[in-house]
Amino acid sequence: MRRPDLAGHLQPLGGVGQISPVQANVRNRASVERALEGAHAVVNLVGILQEGGRQRFDAVQAFGPRIIAEAAAARGIDRLVHISALGADPDSASQYALTKAEGEAGVRAAIPGAAILRPSVIFGPEDQFFNRFAELARILPVLPLAGGDTRMQPVFVGDVAAAVARAVDGAVAAGVYELGGPETRTLRELVDYVLATTRRSTPIVPLPLPLARLQAWLTEVATTMTLSMWPQVLRITRDQVRLLQVDNVVSDAATREGRTLEGIGITPTGYDAIVPTYLWRFRKTGQFDSSDLPPAPLRHDAQAIES
Template sequence: MAEALKDEIVTVFGGSGFLGRHVVRALAKRGYRIRPAVRRPDLAGHLQPLGMAGQILPVQANLRYPASVARALEGASAAINLVGILAPTGRQSFEAVQAGGARAVAEAVKAAGIATLVHVSAIGADANSPSAYARTKAKGEEAVKAAMPGATIFRPSIVFGPEDGFFNRFAAIARMSPILPAFGADTRFQPVFVGDVAEAIARAIDGTIAAGRVYELGGPEIKTFRECLALVNRETARTRPIVGVPLGFAKTVARLTEWLPGAPVTVDQLLLLEKDNVVSAEATAEGRTLAGIGIRPTNLEAILPTYLYRFRKHGQFDARRIA
């Protein structure tokens, strides 16, 4: 049950996306007034039922246009930047969105005199990475720290949940393809539940965790790419062979196909798979994790069956569905 409405307005850049809708829900339950700042407010109607009447009001903003960012922050007491892309499209480049966009938000927050900023980056952010995605995530972090030293930064591993782009994607492939391709089959991930990430962000807005730190968010288990695909097979009641694809070969194919609409993978994404995507030992030792801030990470097995059942041959009526 939601708390009584508060006076504080929280601007959430990227509030209509996969993580955004869960963040908006977590904030709404706490009684905040929420201003999702998105490129297409007309497509953000799905956020309205997450709160009370008048509690959630989407506004237009594009991180490539600083004036729109400043307008979205007018009267706000806190801001969250969730904007990120997995592949560039048109003018939405890695540099423009993840580096320049993060800088624009942080500088606008500073100029508006807002004290609380939460920025979502990613495990693997590295200024020296061969991946443009990872390099621009690192540049975005540095820009945020330069403008707002007290900002809280979260670095999640692969985020899973009902609308995710990872398990849903490979479950769809399993439905159509005779095999499941494992690019970098032994690369390790630490999948983290979207609800846990949203709760961590909401606690940062509440001020109940230490600000000015970089938190690394991972689930309770570390899984290889191959093990993740095995879970897809199990939850979709399929037996697709999991075929390891060498990254070198995959890059060659990706260079020829990544420009096509709906390409399965890009060269940049394959570069990310050259390195494990797990919480560091330093973050664990220093308490900069979900457990460190008092959140018990949710298991994959507790959530995957609730949304991957639709990829089974007979969907929710499949006799082999796990109850």
């Protein structure tokens, strides 16, 4: 990781000395090589949703995975798990999806036996999907929404972690796996779910593609003009708008061939079982929202009770 000093919260998750943060930058080959010293397996989780500063898609998602795989191969490490993304496509108009595909190609070239996992939108307590829309619904008078008809298959972070663990243990064969949850929903349906869960009635305003591109361009300009101090929750890029033009679901081929969570023996967790446990904080009265409390007991007249 680039900032091991920020990883203190990870230390209690293992035994004493079991977790040792090491500085590494996937844009720097020498730094990656040092980080892999003594390793028997490698898991690459590095990726970005938006470019900023020197963190560019081609450097982080295309060049980075390749040098990680090459460094692992040079040390005789053949167990590599690479986290890509559903929708990775060498012909995509989106730089995010394009560089994800290029990263996969670099990994396979160096370590043909690598396990490549392509999750759909990942959800969990600190996700940048359900939490983001809940925050937007809390602070905005209306909720502009582009790509409302785009289909998605949200997958629980715990299920993705379980898949990674199985791959590290050697229980997952080499190949490309597509990880999706049990439900396929449109983006509009998922945002409606967020509003229902947070007990908010923020109006949703569908954005046609040209307006969505304009909105994205304006937020990109605002981010640049404020030296990246523009609130993260309000940022959307033109590249993300391009991504929203393509469904983000597990393919029929992956399902037939068993290259899914179910195919490797993991039962996907539905978002409805997890998301309410962390979105309650966006309700106006938090976890004590009266609509969640049981009906108050009937009050009886004292004389009637005595009789």
